[in-house]
Amino acid sequence: MSTALHTDRYELTMLDAALRDGTADRHCVFELFGRRLPGGRRFGVVAGTGRLLSLIQDFRFGDDELRFLRDERVVDAATLDFLEGYRFGGSITGYREGELYFPGSPILTVEGSFAEAVILETLALSVLNHDSAIATAAARMAIAAGERPLSEMGSRRAGEHSAVAAARAAYIVGFAATSNLEAGRTWSIPTMGTAAHAWTLLHDTEEAAFRAQIDALGVDTTLLIDTYDIHEGVATAVRVAGTSLGGVRIDSGDLPIVAGQVRAQLDELGAAKTRITVTSDLDEFAIASLAASPVDSYGVGTSVVTGSGYPTAGMVYKLVARQDAAGSWVGVEKASVDKASKGGRKAAFRTLDQGTATSELIVVSDGFEELDTVATHPDARALHVPLVVAGEPDAAYLGREGVTAARAHHSRVLEELPVRALALSRSDPAIPTVFVERDG
């Protein structure tokens, strides 16, 4: 499946014009970054990188794509010829998937001719903006949940493909499982599930429904006990399953109170090991408010797949440096009000003091030397890694292996955050972004 038309029309008309006036070959550096963190959050999480690298491999113009562009007269014949042979042959360096980011962090640096790099803008932003928005919200939920496992179960509240990407992003920041089977198949994310209210309503009595579920799935299953009356539901559940019942799920009501009542009832009935899962409209704040309640695990739906109020990360893709007609490098930036960009190629480092992050240090240059290798600070971690070299993605970041690596990386770098970064209230970014100019 070609991904090439997941692209704004103007990318191709700019290409068309650039092929005519000879600027298409100018070597360019595009940078993908966010100007700010949405919602007064204290850090962002990069996600989608592995998906993007794979989608770029499928960014090819086949007969169908070319026919559409020809029929719609989007570009001229010379541009169609160029697109027919198109394959991104440039390089991409950037933050690893799972890495944290802050305002101005140069999350991806895409280098190549104007022609080959400009047309990746829409796809790159679609993937990174969506997946990073989910990961950033989900990371806060994971922090609020502490040691208690979280499951992502919001597929029904997101577009059918975005749902799979959301499950993947949530897993990278520490969710234990997803309800989405496609995410299980595509990305090997553990899948989970309990039962719906429809299951109870299908049966003539709640008891018949519980019995049938246990016959099919064993006593370790989780019974949904709030279809009618919760107190009766719990009593029926333990009567049918015995005290070895795996779990009960509560999907409504005032959860801190109800969870306490259900725990007391379960204990009284001798079902002390039966777990309580809660799933009703949880977000990071609701999860935090349940910290002292006897809850064993959380299922999160709407809020995680919609980025808990911020469904897009707001990242942009800007030309920051290019060659001029003579082949010299020029840093470029726009001056638009509130939307200024910072010209120049960047390298990024997280400075650390005894293992705790102190700043996002961004070294800027108009030139093109190897900024990444500059030791700018004794206790700094370089944030850029090569993701694509001469058009070839690094396999370590692709597929299921990439997801596993991203999850491990996220867990590691989260440890570097100062404690104040873990609070949920609106605030400034946890560490400042510091730009340092370097002569080109």
Added chain:
Amino acid sequence: MSTALHTDRYELTMLDAALRDGTADRHCVFELFGRRLPGGRRFGVVAGTGRLLSLIQDFRFGDDELRFLRDERVVDAATLDFLEGYRFGGSITGYREGELYFPGSPILTVEGSFAEAVILETLALSVLNHDSAIATAAARMAIAAGERPLSEMGSRRAGEHSAVAAARAAYIVGFAATSNLEAGRTWSIPTMGTAAHAWTLLHDTEEAAFRAQIDALGVDTTLLIDTYDIHEGVATAVRVAGTSLGGVRIDSGDLPIVAGQVRAQLDELGAAKTRITVTSDLDEFAIASLAASPVDSYGVGTSVVTGSGYPTAGMVYKLVARQDAAGSWVGVEKASVDKASKGGRKAAFRTLDQGTATSELIVVSDGFEELDTVATHPDARALHVPLVVAGEPDAAYLGREGVTAARAHHSRVLEELPVRALALSRSDPAIPTVFVERDG
């Protein structure tokens, strides 16, 4: 491409248990509806129906899907056999795509055996919740824009597939075009585009960029004039293109003021017919605030693809009636706090007084007679149409034809709304939902 695993795991484990205990064959009625309108909106717009009907046709379990379910032990061998032969053979009646909806509107009624109907829940909700959220927000923007054309250009702020669905939903409620080429190819939605700041920055001067764009695309193109200084940008644009320049785009600044300044400058330069397009972080409120400004068209990005604050419509899919063991019909409903459902099969009518909607009339029955044919009100329009009969979707609602029909239907039914429905402020739904019980 099979869509069958875009499904929550519990749908299949409930199926598994139902096949064991014999309830899988019980004839069931599931209803898809929203309990409330998000954000104090006055009406909702149904979108996604045509996509869903087509995705249901691809809801088949092939070798890959069955292997995954077997390897992961999601269901047992008998259930795998059932799924291998699965094809939805029931019926779906519901609101047409583009129709308005209100709290409790029975947007889709899915009838069939429990087995065949329950497993469509996740996919149906993913599609309708996403697409209806976009359409509902976009419809408010279209109302705010009045006669001025709107373009959807938010692909970069939404997952790459959801972006295509969003372009489609926005078109249904009156947007004129999209920037997304895949939406153009798949759904025949007109595509448009101008140029990015990168185009100007690629060139040694703004003038060179404008000249190259005009050489390639002609003087009717739209030049982006805010990369550096807007006043100079306009002067350069007219100097290069002449007074026949098609349009200029403003993507930053205080738009009401800037639009007025640019209009005055263009007029002074003799470019009285040059159009002004504005595109900076617009939502329905910003569009409304530009009503008196000399703006010719709007480009909307983030806010439309994210549902302008409400990225999901919050619809649910509930079992409302089923057969009991003896084959008699029973209306069923859950009692969960704040999430109660209303049992019984429903028919829906929009009552009208001299062509203006006065209520959403929902006739409820525990039984199974043909509610849709009941003339319940002299001036009422029946809202349900057959979408799928014995597993076969009505082709009129599919593909590009379906999009065209939905756009026309939306335009027609919007005329029925009382004037107060068109205001943007938070309020109650524009018309009340009235439930009428009818003996089964």
